[in-house]
Amino acid sequence: MLYAEPRVPNLNAKELAAYLADLCSWATVELREEFTAFWLGRLSEAEQDRAVARLAMAWAEARLGPAGRRETPPLPMEVRYEEKRLLDPTSSAMGLLYDGLAVMAALRELIAAGERTRQHLHLVLTNQLLATPDPGGRYHCRVALFGYPCLLSASGAVEGPAKPRAYYLAKQQARLSGIVAAELAAYGAVDAQAYLDYGDARLTAVLKGYAAQAVAYHLTGEPFCADRGCRLFNAHWQEEMLFAQLTSPYEFCPTHQEFFCRGSLS
Ligand SMILES: [Zn+2]
Numbered sequence: 397m398l399y400a401e402p403r404v405p406n407l408n409a410k411e412l413a414a415y416l417a418d419l420c421s422w423a424t425v426e427l428r429e430e431f432t433a434f435w436l437g438r439l440s441e442a443e444q445d446r447a448v449a450r451l452a453m454a455w456a457e458a459r460l461g462p463a464g465r466r467e468t469p470p471l472p473m474e475v476r477y478e479e480k481r482l483l484d485p486t487s488s489a490m491g492l493l494y495d496g497l498a499v500m501a502a503l504r505e506l507i508a509a510g511e512r513t514r515q516h517l518h519l520v521l522t523n524q525l526l527a528t529p530d531p532g533g534r535y536h537c538r539v540a541l542f543g544y545p546c547l548l549s550a551s552g553a554v555e556g557p558a559k560p561r562a563y564y565l566a567k568q569q570a571r572l573s574g575i576v577a578a579e580l581a582a583y584g585a586v587d588a589q590a591y592l593d594y595g596d597a598r599l600t601a602v603l604k605g606y607a608a609q610a611v612a613y614h615l616t617g618e619p620f621c622a623d624r625g626c627r628l629f630n631a632h633w634q635e636e637m638l639f640a641q642l643t644s645p646y647e648f649c650p651t652h653q654e655f656f657c658r659g660s661l662s
Contacts, residue, residue, distance in 0.1 A: 397511075398607070399431035401521035402485050404550040408600040409521060415604045420611060422659035423517075431520045431545075432482055435506035447506065452479035454502030458495040460527060464535050465495060488523070490551055496526030496541045504544055517614040518545035519607060525551050539606055539637070542619050546610035548603055551594070557634045559591045591634035598642060605641040612652070616661055623649040 398416060400409035413427035428434045432451065436444050455478040456470035481487045507518060526549050527535035537556040541547040549556070563586045592602060605627030612628055613619035621628035624636065625644035631637035648656065655661055 397426050397428055397516060398519045399428050399434060399521060401523055401550065402430055403488055403490075403523040404521070404599070406595050406597060406599050407521060407550050407603065411600050412521075412603060412607060416607055416611070419608060419656050420659065423611075430485055431503060431518075431522075432506065433485060435508070438508065448479060448482060451482060451502055451506070452476075455482070455494065455499065458498035458502070460493045460495055460535055464529065464533060490523050490525065493525045493527050493535065493537070495535070496528050496538055496547065496549075497543065499524075499526060500541055500543050500545065500547060503547075507545065512544070517611065519610050520545050520547045521550065521603075522547055523550050525549060525555060539603075540609055540619070542610060542613040546613065548606050548610070550599060550603070553599060553602055553606075553637070554592050554594055554596070557591075557631050557637045559634050560586065562586050563591065590638070592638070598638075602637065602641045608648075608652075608656070612655065615659070616655075621649055621652055625649070626652055628652055 398413045401407055409427060413425050417425040436447060439447055452475050456474040481489050525537055526541055526547060527537050529535050537552050539549060539552040539556045566586050608627050609619040620630040625646055626649040627640055627647055629640040631640055
């Protein structure tokens with residue numbers, strides 16, 4: 397089950413679903429509307445109100461502060477903000493950082509029991525920024541969160557993997573000399589092709605590999621591959637991500653090529 401995210405215009409869920417259907421010919425791929433709208437739509441009106449209230453509270457609680465998880469409960473206006481955002485499929489509100497695992501747990505509650513099985517891979521596309529902590533407790537933005545359901549973040553593909561060092565250097569220099577960061581690429585200071593930006597036409601193609609990682613995770617427990625040219629490579633830099641997903645001469649390493657043919661590891 398792949399859930400669309402209409403809030404990201406440059407993310408083509410249909411193309412992504414067709415890719416998965418082609419890649420996993422042994423599975424049935426179903427493209428659904430946006431995750432929250434889909435599952436709320438299956439509840440009675442009274443149940444819907446309760447589910448929205450619970451979900452808005454969970455998102456507000458998952459909101460991260462500068463030091464990570466916040467000690468204090470969310471303010472009523474923060475909960476209202478989430479409620480409004482959840483119910484508005486055209487809302488482009490974003491920029492806040494959330495605890496991805498807390499969001500995942502809240503979304504899991506929405507999935508009907510009959511579909512909460514090993515047979516069902518739920519792959520949720522979102523425009524929100526999701527983070528998980530490193531062993532030191534510092535939160536980092538992620539492109540993909542593997543669990544139940546699996547989450548793919550469009551903004552995470554922009555903000556997660558680190559940009560080329562030249563970008564940060566140029567940004568710092570621009571701040572000193574007063575040039576707006578967005579103008580940097582135009583100044584030729586940084587190659588805009590070297591990293592993914594908001595509205596980037598390459599987003600759908602990049603997320604195909606992360607969707608493939610979710611499939612591998614769901615079936616084997618291991619989403620990643622050590623081969624830098626394989627779409628299952630765990631990229632920490634934008635350049636690594638773009639190479640594994642777009643410019644590598646092959647899509648998958650031989651092991652994963654075979655994995656997707658058979659639907660299991662040999
Ligand atoms: Zn591989």
